[in-house]
Amino acid sequence: MTRYAHSYRLLVALDCIIFGFDGEEIKVLLIKRNFAPEAGKWSLVGGFLNEDEDLEIAASRLLFDLTGLHDIYVEQVEAFGRVNRDPVERTVSIVFFALINIADHDPEAVKAHNAHWISLKQKPSLIFDHDDMVRKALEQLRYKATLHPLGFELLPEKFTLPQLQKLYEAIYDAPLDRRNFSRKLLSTGLLIDTGEKNTNSTTKKATLYRLNKEKYQEQFYAFWNLMPVAIL
Amino acid sequence: MTRYAHSYRLLVALDCIIFGFDGEEIKVLLIKRNFAPEAGKWSLVGGFLNEDEDLEIAASRLLFDLTGLHDIYVEQVEAFGRVNRDPVERTVSIVFFALINIADHDPEAVKAHNAHWISLKQKPSLIFDHDDMVRKALEQLRYKATLHPLGFELLPEKFTLPQLQKLYEAIYDAPLDRRNFSRKLLSTGLLIDTGEKNTNSTTKKATLYRLNKEKYQEQFYAFWNLMPVAIL
DNA sequence: TCAAAAGTGTTAAGCTTACACCCATGG
DNA sequence: CCATGGGTGTAAGCTTAACACTTTTGA
Numbered sequence: 001m002t003r004y005a006h007s008y009r010l011l012v013a014l015d016c017i018i019f020g021f022d023g024e025e026i027k028v029l030l031i032k033r034n035f036a037p038e039a040g041k042w043s044l045v046g047g048f049l050n051e052d053e054d055l056e057i058a059a060s061r062l063l064f065d066l067t068g069l070h071d072i073y074v075e076q077v078e079a080f081g082r083v084n085r086d087p088v089e090r091t092v093s094i095v096f097f098a099l100i101n102i103a104d105h106d107p108e109a110v111k112a113h114n115a116h117w118i119s120l121k122q123k124p125s126l127i128f129d130h131d132d133m134v135r136k137a138l139e140q141l142r143y144k145a146t147l148h149p150l151g152f153e154l155l156p157e158k159f160t161l162p163q164l165q166k167l168y169e170a171i172y173d174a175p176l177d178r179r180n181f182s183r184k185l186l187s188t189g190l191l192i193d194t195g196e197k198n199t200n201s202t203t204k205k206a207t208l209y210r211l212n213k214e215k216y217q218e219q220f221y222a223f224w225n226l227m228p229v230a231i232l
Numbered sequence: 233m234t235r236y237a238h239s240y241r242l243l244v245a246l247d248c249i250i251f252g253f254d255g256e257e258i259k260v261l262l263i264k265r266n267f268a269p270e271a272g273k274w275s276l277v278g279g280f281l282n283e284d285e286d287l288e289i290a291a292s293r294l295l296f297d298l299t300g301l302h303d304i305y306v307e308q309v310e311a312f313g314r315v316n317r318d319p320v321e322r323t324v325s326i327v328f329f330a331l332i333n334i335a336d337h338d339p340e341a342v343k344a345h346n347a348h349w350i351s352l353k354q355k356p357s358l359i360f361d362h363d364d365m366v367r368k369a370l371e372q373l374r375y376k377a378t379l380h381p382l383g384f385e386l387l388p389e390k391f392t393l394p395q396l397q398k399l400y401e402a403i404y405d406a407p408l409d410r411r412n413f414s415r416k417l418l419s420t421g422l423l424i425d426t427g428e429k430n431t432n433s434t435t436k437k438a439t440l441y442r443l444n445k446e447k448y449q450e451q452f453y454a455f456w457n458l459m460p461v462a463i464l
Numbered sequence: 465t466c467a468a469a470a471g472t473g474t475t476a477a478g479c480t481t482a483c484a485c486c487c488a489t490g491g
Numbered sequence: 492c493c494a495t496g497g498g499t500g501t502a503a504g505c506t507t508a509a510c511a512c513t514t515t516t517g518a
Contacts, residue, residue, distance in 0.1 A: 003321045008283045009241040012313070012324050051240045055313035055324070079311040079326045081244070081287035089235045092244050092287070092324070094311045147375075162497070179499070180481070203495045204488040394470070411472070412508065435469045436515040 011091040014059050015046040015130065017077070017137040018067065020102030020117060021154040023163060026170045027102065027117040028134065029066065030126070034114050037088050038127040044134070045115065046093065059096040066113055068106025073099040073153040075144070077137050085129045097137040099153035145171055148220055149190055152211050160198050160206035161185065190215050243323040246291050247278040247362065249309070249369040250299065252334030252349060253386040255395060258402045259334065259349040260366065261298065262358070266346050269320050270359040276366070277347065278325070291328040298345055300338025305331040305385040307376070309369050317361045329369040331385035377403050380452055381422060384443050392430050392438035393417065422447050 018029040030042050047062050049055065059074055077095040085091070102117065110116075118124070120138070125131060145151055151167050152159075165181050185191060192212050197205035250261040262274050279294050281287065291306055309327040317323070334349065342348075350356070352370070357363060377383050383399050384391075397413050417423060424444050429437035 004243060004280070004323075007243055007280050009243055010281075010283075011236060011239055011241055012244065048236070048239050049242075049313070049324075051242075051322070052315060054315055055311060076310045078308045079287060081281070081326070083284060083286055090283070091236075092281075092326075094313070094324075143375075143379075160497090177482075178497085179483085182498075183500095184480095201496075202490060204497045206497060392470090409508075409510085410470085411510085414471075415473095416507095433469075434517060435467080436471080438470060 011086075011089060012049040013046055013086075013091045013093040014049060014055065014062060015044040015080075015093050015095050015133055016059060016062055016066075016074075017044060017095070017097040017134055018063065019097060019099050019137075019141065019154065020105070021167050021170065022102050022117070024166060024170070025119045025121065027119050028123065029105075029110070029115050030118050030123070032114045032116060033127070041127050042118075042124045043127045044130045045113075048091075049094075055094055056096075059094075059098075063098055066109055066115055067100060067104075068109045069100060069104055073150065075140070077133070077140055080129055080133060082129060087128075093133075095133045095137065097141060099141075099150065101154060101156050103156055142171060149188070149216060150220075152216070158194055158196065158208040158210050160208055161191075162206055164209075188215075188219070190219065243318075243321060244281040245278055245318075245323045245325040246281060246287065246294060247276040247312075247325050247327050247365055248291060248294055248298075248306075249276060249327070249329040249366055250295065251329060251331050251369075251373065251386065252337070253399050253402065254334050254349070256398060256402070257351045257353065258386075259351050260355065261337075261342070261347050262350050262355070264346045264348060265359070273359050274350075274356045275359045276362045277345075280323075281326075287326055288328075291326075291330075295330055298341055298347060299332060299336075300341045301332060301336055305382065307372070309365070309372055312361055312365060314361065319360075325365075327365045327369065329373060331373075331382065333386060333388050335388055374403060381420070381448060382452075384448070390426055390428065390440040390442050392440055393423075394438055396441075420447075420451070422451070 020027045020029065029045060031045055033039050033041055033043055045062055045066050047058070049058050053061070055076070056074065059076075060070070063072060063074065064070060074096050075098075077097055079092055079094050081092040083090060085093070123134065126134070145168070151164065151171065154167060155163060161182055162178075164185065165176055165178065168181070169176055190212050191209040194208045194210055196208040198208055199205065252259045252261065261277060263277055265271050265273055265275055277294055277298050279290070281290050285293070287308070288306065291308075292302070295304060295306065296302060306328050307330075309329055311324055311326050313324040315322060317325070355366065358366065377400070383396065383403065386399060387395060393414055394410075396417065397408055397410065400413070401408055422444050423441040426440045426442055428440040430440055431437065
């Protein structure tokens with residue numbers, strides 16, 4: 001294979017912000033490192049790019065290793081490349097975020113990697129520039145979730161309106177009016193009433209909805225404008 | 233310096249989509265390549281990352297080489313990394329877009345690189361995955377320009393309302409109502425009437441405005457909602 | 465005086481917001 | 492029966508969208 005002459009070759013890594021929702025809070029899956037460098041500290045899920053891998057494939061590999069899940073929602077955030085961001089050796093890291101239904105992950109895989117679901121609000125400081133990565137990923141999640149109906153990726157197949165509302169309140173860290181939220185969501189036609197009720201509840205049982213997937217596909221790139229605009 | 237063992241090191245490049253506006257159309261600065269690979273074809277402005285450079289610094293270096301301009305608006309789009317995207321040797325490319333006032337560029341520098349301003353609508357096919365990069369950059373420009381007042385980066389210091397409107401019509405490739413546009417823009421308080429009139433015009437002379445820079449800074453991250461939402 | 469572009473106001477419709485009461489359930 | 496959370500309607504204000512005529516200028 002021909003090669004470019006005189007050029008500088010370096011490591012390319014991938015780091016993933018894995019978002020989950022437990023019904024109350026947004027959580028991220030973080031690693032308590034038992035390996036160098038920075039053993040003992042917290043970091044994102046990451047790894048190096050292999051020779052035969054596309055970026056998205058590599059990100060999916062890392063995500064599968066950690067959660068046991070395929071076909072999850074993944075989006076690139078951006079590349080982080082400060083010269084000294086990794087003190088061991090220069091590495092450019094491509095950052096992705098993933099949205100998963102927290103109930104779906106494989107607890108064995110998570111345990112094996114010494115990973116933990118940590119509430120965003122209690123996130124410890126992370127190594128290198130990983131705090132910046134989380135900040136940027138959250139910003140992008142907020143943008144996207146305002147414009148497109150991607151919150152559903154964080155919920156189980158069947159979910160209630162109050163759950164959905166709590167999710168959006170958690171994403172934006174802001175309270176929403178129950179009546180307005182309900183009206184707006186139902187008016188999108190994205191929700192299908194399953195006829196079932198949430199049996200977990202100890203008080204009045206909420207209606208379980210599922211996502212209208214055709215409409216979801218169609219409308220994904222329609223402007224959604226779900227959130228009060230002032231919140232962004 | 234310690235190094236990571238057993239890891240694959242590769243080239244990291246940068247490619248820039250340089251947007252300009254000539255008063256009628258959005259243009260991009262493209263290179264008619266007189267060097268390998270793919271000599272004779274069109275490509276984006278690009279180059280390799282150096283050992284001591286941050287990504288943004290490297291992008292600014294490329295932009296300065298080509299346009300003679302410092303301190304221009306630059307934003308990262310994302311990393312492109314398909315295994316075979318560069319047939320010579322695997323290269324991950326970090327893509328940036330830049331917005332410049334087309335009148336400000338240094339014609340000598342542009343000429344020396346065999347670069348040309350090409351209207352988006354007449355853009356030829358580009359090498360490698362550069363067409364995808366342009367598509368993605370344009371998408372990001374549209375998003376951002378809907379939410380934030382960054383169109384001004386493409387205009388001269390003093391500009392008229394009709395120019396501004398043509399700019400937004402070009403960004404979205406859609407017509408806008410003159411009266412509604414004018415009302416909305418003036419109501420933002422972002423425009424300051426210079427008291428001068430556009431002397432170029434052969435018919436009625438339009439008022440020249442300049443940007444209220446303090447307000448621009450303040451409001452950059454305010455949600456702008458300039459465009460009819462249906463256009464996204 | 466004519467053609468071409470700039471400037472300007474009003475109305476109707478739709479959307480957003482704010483707000484309060486009743487219902488179902490399990491303890 | 493009471494505490495908790497689910498479900499629902501309405502009115503006011505604001506924003507958006509649609510629409511046409513007058514003014515300025517230079518050729």
